[in-house]
Amino acid sequence: MRRRRPGPARPLWNPLGLHRPGTGPLHRAPAGAKLAALLVLGLVLVLHSGLVLPVVALGVVVAAAASARMPPRRTAHGLLPVLVTAALVGGYQWWARGWQVGAEVATELVTLVLAASVVTATTRADALLDLVARLARPLRHVGLRPEVVALSLGLMLRAVPVLLASSAEARDAARARGLERSPRAVLVPAAVRMVGHGYRTGEALAARGIVD
Amino acid sequence: MIELRDVQVTAWTPDPDGRERVVRLLGPVSLTLGEHRVAVVGANGSGKSTLARLLNGLVLPSAGTVTVDGLDTATRGADVRRRVGFVFTDPDAQVVMPTPLEDVALSLRRLGLDDAEREARARDALGRFGLGALADVPVAALSAGQRQLLAIAAVLATEPDVLVADEPTTLLDLGWRAHVDRLLASLPQQVVLVTHDLDAAVRAERLLVVDDGLVAYDGEPAPGIARYRDLVARRHEELLP
Numbered sequence: 001m002r003r004r005r006p007g008p009a010r011p012l013w014n015p016l017g018l019h020r021p022g023t024g025p026l027h028r029a030p031a032g033a034k035l036a037a038l039l040v041l042g043l044v045l046v047l048h049s050g051l052v053l054p055v056v057a058l059g060v061v062v063a064a065a066a067s068a069r070m071p072p073r074r075t076a077h078g079l080l081p082v083l084v085t086a087a088l089v090g091g092y093q094w095w096a097r098g099w100q101v102g103a104e105v106a107t108e109l110v111t112l113v114l115a116a117s118v119v120t121a122t123t124r125a126d127a128l129l130d131l132v133a134r135l136a137r138p139l140r141h142v143g144l145r146p147e148v149v150a151l152s153l154g155l156m157l158r159a160v161p162v163l164l165a166s167s168a169e170a171r172d173a174a175r176a177r178g179l180e181r182s183p184r185a186v187l188v189p190a191a192v193r194m195v196g197h198g199y200r201t202g203e204a205l206a207a208r209g210i211v212d
Numbered sequence: 213m214i215e216l217r218d219v220q221v222t223a224w225t226p227d228p229d230g231r232e233r234v235v236r237l238l239g240p241v242s243l244t245l246g247e248h249r250v251a252v253v254g255a256n257g258s259g260k261s262t263l264a265r266l267l268n269g270l271v272l273p274s275a276g277t278v279t280v281d282g283l284d285t286a287t288r289g290a291d292v293r294r295r296v297g298f299v300f301t302d303p304d305a306q307v308v309m310p311t312p313l314e315d316v317a318l319s320l321r322r323l324g325l326d327d328a329e330r331e332a333r334a335r336d337a338l339g340r341f342g343l344g345a346l347a348d349v350p351v352a353a354l355s356a357g358q359r360q361l362l363a364i365a366a367v368l369a370t371e372p373d374v375l376v377a378d379e380p381t382t383l384l385d386l387g388w389r390a391h392v393d394r395l396l397a398s399l400p401q402q403v404v405l406v407t408h409d410l411d412a413a414v415r416a417e418r419l420l421v422v423d424d425g426l427v428a429y430d431g432e433p434a435p436g437i438a439r440y441r442d443l444v445a446r447r448h449e450e451l452l453p
Contacts, residue, residue, distance in 0.1 A: 019311055021348040125314040126330070129321070147321070154318070158308050161352055200305030207270050207298035208306075208319055208367065212290035 019124050026068050026122040031131045034119045041115055045108045051100050054107040061115045068122045075117065082113045125154050148211055155201065159194075166193040214245040214267055214296075214374065214404075219276035221262050238262045238425045240276065245404065249397070251413035251433060252406045253440050254422035255447065263422060264378045264406045268296035280374065294322075297372035297401075301379040303356070303363035312338055312354070312362045313347040319366045337369035338362075341395070357388030364395065374402045381409055410437050 021027075026034070041061075045054055065075060076083075086106040094102025120128075129150040136146035170190035171180070179185035205211050220239030224232045238259040245267075254260040265271035266278045269285035269292045278285045280292045300306050309315035316334035325333065338347050341361050346354060354362065360380060367375065377396060381389040393412045396403055407413055419436035421429035423443055429436045 019314065019348070124317075125309050125311075126317045126321075126327070129318075130327070151318075155308055158310060161310075161350075162304070165352070197305060200300070200302065201308060203270060204298075204300055204306040205308065207268060207293065207300070209290060209293035209322060209370075210318065212293060212322070 020068065020070065020121045022069055022122065024067055024069070024122070026064060026118065029122070031123045031127040034123055035128075035131065038112075038115055038119050042112055045112065049104070051104045051107070054104055054111055058107055058111040058114070061111050061118060064118045065114060065121075068118055070118065070121050075114075079110070079113065079117070082110060086110050120157065125157065129154050151205070151210065162197055163190075163194060166190050166197065169193070213281060214243075215277075215279045216241050216243045216245075216266065216273075217277045217279075218242055219266065219273045219278060221259075221266065221271060222274040236425055238266075238422075239273075241427055242276075243420070243427065243430070245402075245418075247417040248402055249416040250402075250404045250418045250420065251416035252404065252420045252422060253408070253410065253413050253437070255444065258422045259425040260406050260420075260422040261378050262425075263420075264298075264376050264404065267374070267376050267404060268293050268298050270298065294370070295372055296374045296376060297367035297370070299360075299364050299367055299375065299377040299380045301382050303359035306363040307351050307359060307366065310350060311348050312343055312351060312365075315351065315362060316366045316369050319369050323370065333369065337365050341365040355388075357384050357391065360384060360388070360392060361395070364392070368399070368401070372401065374404065375399060376404045376406075378406045379408065380405075381407065381412070410440075413437060 041057060045057060066072075086109045089109065090102040090106025092102075093105045132150035132153050133146040136144070136149040139149060140146060167186070167190045170186050170193065173189060174180050174182065174185040177185070218239075219241045221237045222234050223237055225235045226232050241263070252260045252263060262271055266273060266285065267280070269278075269289035272278075272286050280295050283291050283295070285292045307315050309318050313331070313334050316337050317330050320330045320333055323330075335344065335347055338344050341364065343358065343361055343365060346358065351359065351362070360383075364375075364377075364380070375396070380396070381392050384392060389409065393409070396405060396412075397415065405412065405416065413419055414433045414437055416433050419429065419431065419433040420427050421436050421440045421443065428443065429439045
C-alpha cells in the first residue's frame with residue numbers, strides 16, 4: 001500500500017480566542033448581544049431535552065460561522081479535540097441512556113463550542129474586555145477591580161493556544177528523548193512551562209502598568 | 213532622570229540542607245542615569261536584570277531608593293510605570309492578546325481613550341513599526357522578530373519617557389537583531405539596554421558592567437567592554453578544573 005505523503009504542516013490553531021476582521025452583520029452586532037445570545041443558547045440547550053432542537057441549533061450556528069467567513073477546514077481542525085470529546089461523551093451516553101441522548105449530548109457540546117468560536121471570531125478581544133469590565137462593575141464592592149476581571153478573561157483566551165503550544169513542545173521533547181510513552185515526561189514539563197509562562201506574563205503585565 | 217541611592221536587593225534562598233538564608237542579588241549601588249543611551253552588560257546571574265527591573269518598580273529595593281523624575285518606585289509605582297516602559301527577552305510572555313491590534317489596544321486602555329481612538333492609535337503605532345499589514349493576523353503566525361517588534365510597539369504606544377529593554381535581541385536571528393538594534397537606536401526616548409550584544413553596547417553613551425551584584429565598571433563603552441572581557445576570561449579560568 002502506498003503511504004500518503006504528509007501535507008504541509010499546519011500551525012496549531014485554536015478557533016476560540018481569535019478574532020477575524022470583517023464587516024458582516026455578526027461583526028457589527030454589539031458584543032453584549034452576542035454574549036447574551038450565547039448564554040440563551042446554552043440555557044435552552046441544557047434545559048430542553050430532545051434531538052431536534054440541538055440539530056437545528058447546530059445548523060444555525062454553522063450558517064453563522066459561514067456568514068462570518070470562518071475557514072471551514074481550519075475551524076474543523078481547531079474543533080478536533082472537541083469533536084473527539086463529544087464522540088467519547090456521546091458514546092458513553094449512548095451506552096448508558098440510549099442513542100438519542102448520546103447524539104443530543106454530542107450535538108449540544110459541538111454546537112456550543114462552535115457558537116462560542118463564532119462570538120470570538122466576530123468580536124474583538126478589546127470589545128469583550130470592555131463588556132466584561134462593565135458587567136463586573138458591581139464586583140468593585142467586594143474589592144475586585146472590573147478591569148482585572150476583564151483582563152483575566154482575555155488572558156484565558158490567550159492561554160488556550162499557549163497551552164496547546166507548550167504541550168506540543170513537551171511532547172516533541174519527550175519524543176526526542178524516546179520517552180513518548182511516558183505521560184510524566186510530557187505532562188510535567190508542559191505544566192512547568194505553563195506556570196513559568198504565567199509568572200512571566202504577570203510580570204510583563206505589571207511592567208506595562210496594565211494592572212496598576 | 214533615574215536615580216538609585218544605596219540600593220540593595222536581597223532575597224531568601226534555600227540552602228542545600230533545606231534551611232533558608234538571605235542572599236544579596238544586587239548592591240549597594242548608587243547611580244544617576246541621565247544619558248540618552250545606557251547599556252548594561254554582565255554575565256548570567258550577575259544582577260543586570262535585577263538592576264533593569266528596579267528601574268520601573270518591577271523589583272523594589274530591599275534598602276535604598278530608586279526614583280524616576282523624583283518619583284519613588286516603592287510609593288509611586290504606577291506613575292513610574294507610565295514613564296518607564298519595559299521590554300522583555302521573550303515577547304511571548306509580554307504579548308497577551310490574540311492579535312497585534314488588540315495587544316497594542318490593551319496598552320492604550322489605561323489612557324481612557326474611546327474605542328475608535330484606541331483602534332486608530334493602535335493601528336498608527338503598528339504602522340510606525342512596520343506591522344500595519346499584520347495588525348489582524350494571529351500573534352502565533354508572526355515570526356519571533358515580528359513578535360518582539362510588536363512587544364516594543366505595544367510598550368511605546370503609550371509614549372513613555374524611558375524604555376528599559378532586558379536582552380530584547382537574545383532570542384532573535386542576526387537580521388532581526390540588527391533591525392531591533394537600529395530601531396532602539398532611533399528612538400527619541402532614553403533607552404537603558406541590558407544586553408549580551410557587545411556591538412550594540414559599544415554604541416551607547418555610557419556602559420555599566422555588572423558583576424556579582426555590583427557595578428564593576430561605569431563609564432565610556434569601549435574601555436568598559438575590554439574590562440568586561442577580562443572579567444569573563446577570569447571567571448572562565450576559575451571554572452576550569
